Amino acid sequence: MRGPTLKDLAEKLGLSITTVSRALGGYSDVAEATRQRVLQAAEEMGYVPDVTARRLQKGRTDTIGFVIPTFGPRFSDPYFSELLAGIGNEAARQNFDLLVSTRAPDTPEEKQAYRRMVEGRLVDGLLVVRTRVKDPRITYLSNLGFPFVSFGRSDLAVDFTYLDVDGALGMEWVAQHLIALGHERVAYISAPQDLMFCIHRSKGLQATLQRNGLSLRSGHLVVCDLTEGGGFKAMNQLLDLNPRPSAVVACNDLMAMGAMSAAQRRGLAVGHDVAITGFDDIPLAQHAHPPLTTVRQPIYDIGRRICRMLIRMIRGEELPERHVLLEPELVVRESSGIG
Amino acid sequence: MRGPTLKDLAEKLGLSITTVSRALGGYSDVAEATRQRVLQAAEEMGYVPDVTARRLQKGRTDTIGFVIPTFGPRFSDPYFSELLAGIGNEAARQNFDLLVSTRAPDTPEEKQAYRRMVEGRLVDGLLVVRTRVKDPRITYLSNLGFPFVSFGRSDLAVDFTYLDVDGALGMEWVAQHLIALGHERVAYISAPQDLMFCIHRSKGLQATLQRNGLSLRSGHLVVCDLTEGGGFKAMNQLLDLNPRPSAVVACNDLMAMGAMSAAQRRGLAVGHDVAITGFDDIPLAQHAHPPLTTVRQPIYDIGRRICRMLIRMIRGEELPERHVLLEPELVVRESSGIG
DNA sequence: CTGTTAGCGCGTTCAA
DNA sequence: TTGAACGCGCTAACAG
Numbered sequence: 009m010r011g012p013t014l015k016d017l018a019e020k021l022g023l024s025i026t027t028v029s030r031a032l033g034g035y036s037d038v039a040e041a042t043r044q045r046v047l048q049a050a051e052e053m054g055y056v057p058d059v060t061a062r063r064l065q066k067g068r069t070d071t072i073g074f075v076i077p078t079f080g081p082r083f084s085d086p087y088f089s090e091l092l093a094g095i096g097n098e099a100a101r102q103n104f105d106l107l108v109s110t111r112a113p114d115t116p117e118e119k120q121a122y123r124r125m126v127e128g129r130l131v132d133g134l135l136v137v138r139t140r141v142k143d144p145r146i147t148y149l150s151n152l153g154f155p156f157v158s159f160g161r162s163d164l165a166v167d168f169t170y171l172d173v174d175g176a177l178g179m180e181w182v183a184q185h186l187i188a189l190g191h192e193r194v195a196y197i198s199a200p201q202d203l204m205f206c207i208h209r210s211k212g213l214q215a216t217l218q219r220n221g222l223s224l225r226s227g228h229l230v231v232c233d234l235t236e237g238g239g240f241k242a243m244n245q246l247l248d249l250n251p252r253p254s255a256v257v258a259c260n261d262l263m264a265m266g267a268m269s270a271a272q273r274r275g276l277a278v279g280h281d282v283a284i285t286g287f288d289d290i291p292l293a294q295h296a297h298p299p300l301t302t303v304r305q306p307i308y309d310i311g312r313r314i315c316r317m318l319i320r321m322i323r324g325e326e327l328p329e330r331h332v333l334l335e336p337e338l339v340v341r342e343s344s345g346i347g
Numbered sequence: 348m349r350g351p352t353l354k355d356l357a358e359k360l361g362l363s364i365t366t367v368s369r370a371l372g373g374y375s376d377v378a379e380a381t382r383q384r385v386l387q388a389a390e391e392m393g394y395v396p397d398v399t400a401r402r403l404q405k406g407r408t409d410t411i412g413f414v415i416p417t418f419g420p421r422f423s424d425p426y427f428s429e430l431l432a433g434i435g436n437e438a439a440r441q442n443f444d445l446l447v448s449t450r451a452p453d454t455p456e457e458k459q460a461y462r463r464m465v466e467g468r469l470v471d472g473l474l475v476v477r478t479r480v481k482d483p484r485i486t487y488l489s490n491l492g493f494p495f496v497s498f499g500r501s502d503l504a505v506d507f508t509y510l511d512v513d514g515a516l517g518m519e520w521v522a523q524h525l526i527a528l529g530h531e532r533v534a535y536i537s538a539p540q541d542l543m544f545c546i547h548r549s550k551g552l553q554a555t556l557q558r559n560g561l562s563l564r565s566g567h568l569v570v571c572d573l574t575e576g577g578g579f580k581a582m583n584q585l586l587d588l589n590p591r592p593s594a595v596v597a598c599n600d601l602m603a604m605g606a607m608s609a610a611q612r613r614g615l616a617v618g619h620d621v622a623i624t625g626f627d628d629i630p631l632a633q634h635a636h637p638p639l640t641t642v643r644q645p646i647y648d649i650g651r652r653i654c655r656m657l658i659r660m661i662r663g664e665e666l667p668e669r670h671v672l673l674e675p676e677l678v679v680r681e682s683s684g685i686g
Numbered sequence: 687c688t689g690t691t692a693g694c695g696c697g698t699t700c701a702a
Numbered sequence: 703t704t705g706a707a708c709g710c711g712c713t714a715a716c717a718g
Contacts, residue, residue, distance in 0.1 A: 011466050013695060024705045029697060039703060056466035060408065061695035063399045064710050076435070081647050083432040084425040084630045092431075093422040096415070096449030100456070105469070108447040110435030117439070127350050127395035130444070236634040262631075269634035291423045292601075295575040295608035297636050308420055352711060363689045368713065378687060400711035403694050690717080699708080 012053045021049055032057075071105040072318055073131035075121050077113040077138050079233060085262065086290045087307060091159075094311020095135060102319050107131055113140065119148075126154050133322045135159070135314055139170075139204040157318040159310060160204050169321060171314050171332040175205050175287075176212030178303035178336040179257070182285050183216035185301070185338060186255045189345050191283060195228040195253035197242045197263050206259055209287065213257060228253055232263065239266025247274060247282075254282060255344070261286035261293050261302055268296065268343065283344040298342035305336055351392045360388055371396075410444040411657055412470035414460050416452040416477050418572060424601065425629045426646060430498075433650020434474060441658050446470055452479065458487075465493050472661045474498070474653055478509075478543040496657040498649060499543050508660060510653050510671040514544050514626075515551030517642035517675040518596070521624050522555035524640070524677060525594045528684050530622060534567040534592035536581045536602050545598055548626065552596060567592055571602065578605025586613055586621075593621060594683070600625035600632050600641055607635065607682065622683040638680035645673070 014032075018025045023042070031038045031046035032055075049055075063069050074095060076088060092108075099106045107130060111118040122145060125131045132155065136145050139160030149156045150166045158170045186194055196213060199206040217223050227249055232238030239258055243266065246253055256271075258264035264286030268278050276282050279298045286293060289304035313332075320327055353371075357364045362381070370377045370385035371394075388394075402408050413434060415427060431447075438445045446469060450457040461484060464470045471494065475484050478499030488495045489505045497509045525533055535552060538545040556562050566588055571577030578597055582605065585592055595610075597603035603625030607617050615621050618637045625632060628643035652671075659666055 010468070014697095015695075025696085026698085026706080027704055030704090033697080037703060042703080054466070056462065058403075058695050059463075059467040059469050060399055060402045061710095062697080064397075064403050064694090064712090065696045065698085067710070069399065076431075078432045078436070081432070081436075082429065082630060083647075084429040086423040086425045086428070089425070089428045089431075090421065090423040092415075092428075092447070093417045093420070093449050096447060097417070097420075100448060100450070100460070106447050108431070108435060108445050109439060110432050111439070121439070123395065124398075127393070128398040129349070130398050236630050240634060265631060266634050269636055269638075272636045291421060291575050292604060292631065295579060295605050297608055297611045299608075308422075354711075364711090365690080365713080366688055369688090372713080376687060381687080397711050400694095401713080403696090403710090404712045404714085406694070688718085690715105692713105692715085694712090696710090697708105700706090702703105702705080 012055050013058065014055075017046065017049055017053065017055055020053070021045060069105075069130060069132050070103065071107050071131045072099060072315065072322075073107045073109070073125040073134045075109045075111055075118060075125070075134070077118070078110045079112065079235075083110070086292065087260075087262075087288055090290075090307045091137070091311040094308040094313075095315045098312040098315035099319075102316070104319060113138070114144075119144070122148060126152065133157070133318045135318060141202045141204065141207070143204075155318065155321045157314045157321065159314050161208075162204060169317060169327060169330045171310065171317065171334070172205075173305045173310070173334045173336050175208035175336070176215070178287060178338070179209045179212030180216045181338040182257055182287075182301075182303060183213050183220075185340065185344060186257070186283060186285070187217075187220050187222070189255075189283065191255040192222060193228070193251060193253045194222065194224065194255045194257060195246045196224055196230070197239055197246075197256060197258040197267060198229060198231045199234050199259040199263075200231060209259055234260055234262060236262050236266035236269070239263030240270045241266075243267035243270035247271065247276075252282070256282060256284050258284065258286050261288040261290045261300060264300055264302065264343075265292065265296060268300070279342045279345050285344050289339055293339075294341065296343065301341045301344035302339050303336045304339050306334070310334070351394050352397065356385070356388055356392065356394055359392070360384060408444075408469060408471050409442065410446050410470045411438060411654065411661075412446045412448070412464040412473045414448040414450055414457060414464070414473070414475075416457070417449045418451065418574075422449070425631065426599075426601075426627055429629075429646045430476070430650040433647040434654045437651040437654040438658075441655070443658060452477070453483075458483070461487060465491065472496070472657045474657060480541045480543065480546070482543075494657065494660045496653045496660065498653050500547075501543060508656060508666060508669045510649065510656065510673070511544075512644045512649070512673045512675050514547035514675070515554070517626060517677070518548045518551030519555045520677040521596055521626075521640075521642060522552050522559075524679065524683060525596070525622060525624070526555075526559050526561070528594075528622065530594040531561060532567070532590060532592045533561065533563065533594045533596060534569070534585045535563055536578055536585075536595060536597040536606060537568060537570045538573050538598040538602075539570060548598055573599055573602060575601050575605035575608070578602030579609045580605075582606035582609035586610065586615075591621070595621060595623050597623065597625050600627040600629045600639060603639055603641070603682075604631065604635060607639070618681045618684050624683050628678055632678075633680065635682065637682045640680045640683035641678050643676040643678050649673070
């Protein structure tokens with residue numbers, strides 16, 4: 009069942025392992041006739057080099073690691089499958105393998121997954137996503153000098169390579185859009201406050217409101233878990249207020265969808281009785297009813313890009329930019345108001 | 348930057364590599380005092396075994412492979428992230444690593460990804476999902492006798508281990524539900540016909556319609572690509588018909604959401620003017636507007652389960668069931684009609 | 687109880 | 703141009 013090794017090939021051809029290895033490796037110091045014989049035999053016998061052995065000898069794995077932070081058993085986020093597709097496709101393009109782990113954030117299991125990948129020398133570099141306040145992953149990797157690229161910035165005073173989307177700017181646009189539509193009672197469905205992207209978005213929203221003489225009233229800030237269910241519950245809380253908010257900004261699209269659902273279940277016309285906005289622009293956003301006003305992040309490209317940055321770093325190439333901040337794009341649809 | 352090896356430990360302790368290895372491996376034939384010294388030194392120096400070296404020596408990788416079939420660049424499917432979470436969590440629980448690839452189905456790249464994992468001995472077993480007609484992946488793996496478990500059955504005359512959800516049964520329930528509501532003009536938004544799950548679902552739907560004296564009229568069967576956008580377009584086609592269908596069955600939830608969006612954009616009240624159903628029960632289904640009638644597949648558990656089956660197979664344990672067919676569950680919500 | 691020897695499959699010296 | 707020898711880091715068989 010196991011395939012042939014160099015040894016098998018060598019024996020069959022009456023050559024040494026070394027010669028076979030070099031013929032296959034495309035070295036110049038091997039007779040053309042010999043090379044042809046070797047290549048043909050390799051083809052016939054279906055020789056494929058043993059990746060593990062090659063790794064041990066080369067001292068590198070040509071593999072990148074990605075620990076996906078999953079929340080709860082029902083982890084169902086279109087955002088992540090798209091990010092993964094971007095990462096996976098780019099890795100494949102560059103002949104890198106992708107080792108994936110799924111772990112709940114800030115748990116011993118997560119820590120262990122990182123240690124295993126790094127200290128067990130399973131991967132040459134890591135992709136870190138959803139950075140957190142005082143993110144222990146960044147501290148850990150930085151201290152070791154292990155190659156990694158993160159999607160998201162950090163509050164730590166260490167210098168590392170990242171790519172991020174300017175969430176504050178995105179939220180500024182959302183706020184301005186709502187203000188222009190005349191909204192004064194704006195509410196906010198936030199994500200857990202230890203997530204860096206949430207902090208940036210929150211700041212952007214609040215700063216813009218304040219610059220325009222507005223603010224989040226008490227009770228108008230609800231924190232939940234980034235899921236539809238969370239957005240649903242949060243929205244119900246907000247709609248129980250009196251007076252209720254006229255506009256609700258959600259920290260991501262999934263929560264916005266849940267919020268829309270809650271509003272509609274109460275007979276409110278979204279985009280009319282209440283404005284709702286999201287963040288991410290997942291494909292479902294444009295097919296929601298009504299279509300969701302949101303902020304677009306090019307998530308597939310982001311996946312490709314952080315992967316490319318990491319691979320360059322692993323190869324020891326100089327990176328053109330070690331800190332990339334992308335401008336997101338406001339996508340106005342009907343959920344924030346018609347006209 | 349690289350961590351210590353057994354050799355480093357041995358030198359420091361004045362022991363042989365072997366002894367250190369055995370002390371760490373928990374073998375009984377090592378003096379308790381020695382073991383303690385070794386353990387302490389290992390702890391101090393932060394020794395972590397080199398996984399690659401261990402793999403080469405053991406002849407197994409303790410890794411399972413998973414090639415995700417991705418369609419187009421914007422691959423955004425909540426279904427897959429949940430499946431992946433199930434697989435990943437179970438793999439971690441059993442101390443297996445997970446190697447992931449993302450490839451477009453039925454391409455040379457996909458074939459190559461499988462070959463690399465199998466023949467390059469990167470993994471001990473594979474998970475195959477979204478089985479296709481005359482699926483070359485199954486032929487390939489079966490011929491080699493390589494351990495794999497598939498989520499989905501096959502039309503090939505080979506015996507292999509699989510788990511599947513009875514799609515025909517699910518669709519039978521959907522059809523009966525719609526028929527009971529009095530629908531006679533039922534249309535169907537199907538997925539590509541080379542997908543096995545689609546064939547089962549289609550058969551279940553059509554057979555049930557026929558048993559009740561109905562059938563899909565001409566033009567009432569539209570094939571598209573399993574995305575919201577696809578469902579959207581398909582629905583527009585269906586709504587151009589005269590008379591238009593009174594009920595539309597979609598092959599998955601994503602397309603159903605797109606279909607709802609198209610209907611609503613034409614001013615139709617879903618659940619009233621037209622009934623729409625999906626399949627999968629992704630979390631968004633219950634937060635759609637109106638909530639989506641669909642068929643539930645316990646996708647997270649399925650991920651865990653196929654992973655567990657595969658690991659047992661790899662370990663050489665006898666599997667209690669080599670062919671599992673799960674009964675799905677009809678979830679009636681408002682998109683198929685109120686009352 | 688401990689150390690020596692061997693080998694997993696490969697790439698890379700160094701000699702011939 | 704080819705081959706023999708060595709080592710990547712680890713575990714296993716065999717002595718002592």
